[in-house]
Amino acid sequence: MRLTSRKTVTVRGRVIGGEAPLICLPIVAIDREGVLRQAAAVVECEPDLIEWRVDKFEALKTPQKAMQTLEAMRAAIGDIPLIFTCRSPGEGGFQSLDADMRLQLNLAAIASGRVDIVDTELSGGEAMIGTMRDSCRHSGVKLILSYHNFESTPDEAFILDRLATAQRLGADIAKVAVMSQNPMDVLTLLSATCKARRGEVATPIVSMAMGEVGAVTRVAGALFGSDVTFAIGRESSAPGQIPVADLRASWRALGLR
Amino acid sequence: MRLTSRKTVTVRGRVIGGEAPLICLPIVAIDREGVLRQAAAVVECEPDLIEWRVDKFEALKTPQKAMQTLEAMRAAIGDIPLIFTCRSPGEGGFQSLDADMRLQLNLAAIASGRVDIVDTELSGGEAMIGTMRDSCRHSGVKLILSYHNFESTPDEAFILDRLATAQRLGADIAKVAVMSQNPMDVLTLLSATCKARRGEVATPIVSMAMGEVGAVTRVAGALFGSDVTFAIGRESSAPGQIPVADLRASWRALGLR
Numbered sequence: 481m482r483l484t485s486r487k488t489v490t491v492r493g494r495v496i497g498g499e500a501p502l503i504c505l506p507i508v509a510i511d512r513e514g515v516l517r518q519a520a521a522v523v524e525c526e527p528d529l530i531e532w533r534v535d536k537f538e539a540l541k542t543p544q545k546a547m548q549t550l551e552a553m554r555a556a557i558g559d560i561p562l563i564f565t566c567r568s569p570g571e572g573g574f575q576s577l578d579a580d581m582r583l584q585l586n587l588a589a590i591a592s593g594r595v596d597i598v599d600t601e602l603s604g605g606e607a608m609i610g611t612m613r614d615s616c617r618h619s620g621v622k623l624i625l626s627y628h629n630f631e632s633t634p635d636e637a638f639i640l641d642r643l644a645t646a647q648r649l650g651a652d653i654a655k656v657a658v659m660s661q662n663p664m665d666v667l668t669l670l671s672a673t674c675k676a677r678r679g680e681v682a683t684p685i686v687s688m689a690m691g692e693v694g695a696v697t698r699v700a701g702a703l704f705g706s707d708v709t710f711a712i713g714r715e716s717s718a719p720g721q722i723p724v725a726d727l728r729a730s731w732r733a734l735g736l737r
Numbered sequence: 738m739r740l741t742s743r744k745t746v747t748v749r750g751r752v753i754g755g756e757a758p759l760i761c762l763p764i765v766a767i768d769r770e771g772v773l774r775q776a777a778a779v780v781e782c783e784p785d786l787i788e789w790r791v792d793k794f795e796a797l798k799t800p801q802k803a804m805q806t807l808e809a810m811r812a813a814i815g816d817i818p819l820i821f822t823c824r825s826p827g828e829g830g831f832q833s834l835d836a837d838m839r840l841q842l843n844l845a846a847i848a849s850g851r852v853d854i855v856d857t858e859l860s861g862g863e864a865m866i867g868t869m870r871d872s873c874r875h876s877g878v879k880l881i882l883s884y885h886n887f888e889s890t891p892d893e894a895f896i897l898d899r900l901a902t903a904q905r906l907g908a909d910i911a912k913v914a915v916m917s918q919n920p921m922d923v924l925t926l927l928s929a930t931c932k933a934r935r936g937e938v939a940t941p942i943v944s945m946a947m948g949e950v951g952a953v954t955r956v957a958g959a960l961f962g963s964d965v966t967f968a969i970g971r972e973s974s975a976p977g978q979i980p981v982a983d984l985r986a987s988w989r990a991l992g993l994r
Contacts, residue, residue, distance in 0.1 A: 481949050483920060663740060663931050663961045667924055674920050692738050695991050696957045703953055704920045726990030733983030734952050 482736065483674065483705045486682040489622055489652050491561040491596040494528050496653065497684035500737050501702030502528035503724060504563065505713035508536045508574075512549045519556040522713040525724050529708065531563040531599075533717050534585070535573040540566070543585050547592060554594040563624065564595040571601050571628035572657075572718060583608055590615045599624035599655065602646060613650040624686070625651035633658040633665035633689065639672035643681045653707075655686040657718065660694035669697060670704045677705030684708075688720070695720040699730040739993065740931065740962045743939040746879055746909050748818040748853040751785050753910065754941035757994050758959030759785035760981060761820065762970035765793045765831075769806045776813040779970040782981050786965065788820040788856075790974050791842070792830040797823070800842050804849060811851040820881070821852040828858055828885035829914075829975060840865055847872045856881035856912065859903060870907040881943070882908035890915040890922035890946065896929035900938045910964075912943040914975065917951035926954060927961045934962030941965070945977070952977040956987040 485497025496502060505527040509515045515537065522530055532553060539545040554562065566582050567573030577585070589595050590612075600612050602625050609625065616623045625646035633639075639656055646654035654676075660666050669689040676685060684707040689697040698709050698721060710717065711724040731737045742754025753759060762784040766772045772794065779787055789810065796802040811819065823839050824830030834842070839861075846852045847869075857869050859882050866882065873880045882903035890896075896913055903911035911933075917923045926946040933942060941964040946954040955966050955978060967974065968981040988994045 664928075666960070667928050667931065671921075671924050674924065692992065693960060696960055699987065699990065700953045700957055703923070703950060722990045726986065729983065730956065730987040730990055733956065733979045733987055735949065 482703045483677045485677070485684045485707060487684070489684050491622060492559050494561055497707045501706070501731070502708045503727060504529035504531050504708050504710050505724060506531045506533050506710060506715065506717035507553070508533045508715045508717050510536060510538045512552065515549050516552055516556055518714045519553050523557055523560065525713040527560065527713060527724070529561050529563060530557055531565055531710070531717070533565050533567060533574070535565070535567045535575050535577070540575055540577055540585070541581065543588050546585060547588055550589065550592060550594050561596040562594070563597040563599055564589040565599040568601060571603065572630050579604065579608065583611065586612060587615050590619050590621045593619070595621060597622040597624060597653070599626050602627050602642060602649070606649065609649050622652040623650065624653045624655050625649055626655035626657070629658045630690070631659055633660050633668050636668050636672045636675070639669065640676050643676040643685060647681050647683050651683060653684045653686060654681055657688050657690055660689035660691045663693055665689060666694055666697060669694070670701065673701065673706055674704040690718055690720045692720060695722055698722050699727060702731070702736055703734070739960045740934045742934070742941045742964060744941070746941055748879060749816050751818055754964045758963070758988070759965045760984060761786035761788050761965050761967050762981060763788045763790050763967060763972065763974035764810070765790045765972045765974050767793060767795045769809065772806050773809055773813055775971045776810050780814055780817065782970040784817065784970060784981070786818050786820060787814055788822055788967070788974070790822050790824060790831070792822070792824045792832050792834070797832055797834055797842070798838065800845050803842060804845055807846065807849060807851050818853040819851070820854040820856055821846040822856040825858060828860065829887050836861065836865065840868065843869060844872050847876050847878045850876070852878060854879040854881060854910070856883055859884050859899060859906070863906065866906050879909040880907065881910045881912050882906055883912035883914070886915045887947070888916055890917050890925050893925050893929045893932070896926065897933050900933040900942060904938050904940050908940060910941045910943060911938055914945050914947055917946035917948045920950055922946060923951055923954060926951070927958065930958065930963055931961040947975055947977045949977060952979055955979050956984060959988070959993055960991070
């Protein structure tokens with residue numbers, strides 16, 4: 481019934497962009513102990529995907545510590561696909577990091593063999609994206625190119641352009657997250673997602689309207705072409721996420737899973 | 738958070754168009770026994786409103802029997818507000834009835850003192866609507882003027898016009914229900930509802946996209962300006978309705994009630 485993706489992406493047996501929308505739960509913690517405690521809790525919720533928001537990790541500037549924690553996290557989460565994300569402060573991240581240090585951290589994660597997907601921002605520029613993309617292809621890691629706006633919802637054409645640009649620059653998955661201030665903003669995000677899916681964007685799409693009124697897109701976005709929703713397992717990573725049990729109940733009501 | 742109505746309607750203490758969207762459960766049965774069995778079951782679900790879809794009632798052409806059943810139904814449902822609806826086959830009704838007989842049935846219900854709201858179709862014409870409206874005003878009964886399309890979703894301007902016309906002809910509540918074939922149809926219905934609410938329609942609005950893909954509007958419509966949703970208590974009365982327990986869980990997840 482929902483609009484599925486023309487090109488699906490499969491990681492560890494999970495199909496992104498297929499009939500069933502997927503649930504991703506974030507891990508957002510300041511140290512190794514917190515990360516591993518959350519990993520254990522999140523696994524209990526049986527998510528389809530887990531995202532480590534490494535930008536919350538205190539020892540971010542010591543990539544070796546992050547990689548050691550990643551090794552332990554992978555042991556804790558078993559075969560659940562892992563997204564590795566170091567978000568910048570301008571797009572909702574918790575800590576700032578020099579662009580080159582962020583790139584080196586991402587490249588280390590890609591080379592580690594312990595992550596399945598990395599997410600980096602379109603605003604990082606084509607040179608950085610090219611380096612990330614080549615490294616991902618070499619290691620068999622999938623690439624999310626993302627756009628976040630924590631202030632407002634741009635118009636539909638702009639959102640469509642961000643999704644199409646992500647695809648053009650080699651993203652395996654295109655992502656947009658915008659802040660909704662009112663119900664019309666929510667419809668703009670859903671309409672842009674639907675038009676991208678039915679139009680030029682063949683890759684899986686992840687889209688959401690953040691904020692209280694946008695929370696409905698966490699539930700309903702799957703119908704309009706968003707293939708993954710981020711929910712609250714243990715800790716929220718962005719405004720408007722809803723608890724995973726409520727999300728599953730809502731999807732059942734809508735016949736989505 | 739949701740878009741509330743500028744003019745609210747209060748029946749038996751329930752506010753239609755206020756902060757909380759309301760749940761209406763239908764009674765759809767062929768005879769007195771079935772009606773009363775459903776009434777008892779529906780009351781257990783604690784709906785905000787109950788609608789008797791009298792067009793399913795076999796003895797429709799004997800208004801006296803319908804009125805006797807109405808009397809028993811009112812005793813069964815206590816103080817829950819009741820919508821009395823005799824839908825025509827062209828707009829989703831179960832039985833055909835001569836236009837004048839339908840009007841006489843509606844006038845008898847209005848005069849009975851046992852119904853709080855009556856629903857009649859815009860397509861019935863201004864003369865019939867004027868008679869119904871005068872009778873409602875005289876008896877303190879609220880009037881829903883409705884438009885149903887079981888084939889397709891007209892464009893946004895047409896849906897807006899139906900809602901505005903309902904208000905212009907004296908509706909206390911304006912209703913549109915359209916069949917959605919795809920996700921863009923769903924966005925058209927939600928956008929029309931939102932624009933009516935923010936624009937010229939001051940009355941409460943009831944809107945929904947019917948069909949499988951439209952089921953999301955039963956949950957999310959409240960955010961965009963729909964004040965009542967019809968759910969399944971015992972029997973469905975239109976395609977895409979979802980069980981009342983699932984609806985409540987979804988609304989809790991979205992912070993709606």
